[in-house]
Amino acid sequence: MKKITLIIVLVLLTVTAKLETKVNFIQHFVKSFTEETTSPLTYEQNHQELLEAIILVETRGDSTKVGDGGKAVGILQIHPIMVREVNNCAEKLSIEKKFTYEDRKSKTKSIEMFWIWAKCHHKDSSDEKIARNWNGGPNGHKYKSTKHYWNKVQAELKELELYAENK
Numbered sequence: 001m002k003k004i005t006l007i008i009v010l011v012l013l014t015v016t017a018k019l020e021t022k023v024n025f026i027q028h029f030v031k032s033f034t035e036e037t038t039s040p041l042t043y044e045q046n047h048q049e050l051l052e053a054i055i056l057v058e059t060r061g062d063s064t065k066v067g068d069g070g071k072a073v074g075i076l077q078i079h080p081i082m083v084r085e086v087n088n089c090a091e092k093l094s095i096e097k098k099f100t101y102e103d104r105k106s107k108t109k110s111i112e113m114f115w116i117w118a119k120c121h122h123k124d125s126s127d128e129k130i131a132r133n134w135n136g137g138p139n140g141h142k143y144k145s146t147k148h149y150w151n152k153v154q155a156e157l158k159e160l161e162l163y164a165e166n167k
C-alpha cells in the first residue's frame with residue numbers, strides 16, 4: 001500500500017512539475033507584451049491566456065517546429081500567407097512593421113504577428129472565433145473541422161486556469 005501511495009505521489013509531482021514548467025515557459029514570452037496596470041485591460045491582457053493556450057496546442061512552445069509539409073513554422077505555426085496578411089494588417093493599423101518569412105522562427109516576432117492579426121480582424125471577437133480563425137483562416141469559425149481545434153484550446157485554457165488557481 002505504501003508503494004502505491006508513493007507511486008501516486010511521484011506521478012502527481014511529476015505531472016505538476018511538467019505543467020508548471022510548460023506554463024512558465026509560455027507565459028515568459030506572452031507576458032513580455034503585457035504590462036501590469038491599474039487602467040482598463042489592454043487587448044493583449046484580455047486575450048493573454050488564449051494566446052498561451054494556442055501556443056501550447058500548436059507547438060507546446062517549441063519555436064523550431066515545422067509542420068503542414070514545411071509551410072507552418074515556429075511557435076504559432078505561421079504560414080507564409082499569414083505573414084503577408086499580418087503585413088497588410090500592420091499597414092491598415094498604421095504599425096510600421098514589415099515581417100519576413102524568417103520572422104516566424106522568432107518567438108517574439110511570432111507573438112507580435114499574432115497580436116497584429118488579432119487586433120486587425122478580431123477586435124470584439126470571442127476567444128472561440130479567434131482560435132478557430134487562427135486555425136482555419138478568415139471563415140474558420142464556420143468550419144466543422146476547426147471545432148476539434150477549439151476543443152484542444154479549451155482544454156489548455158482549463159489546464160492554465162487550474163495551474164493559476166494552484167499557484
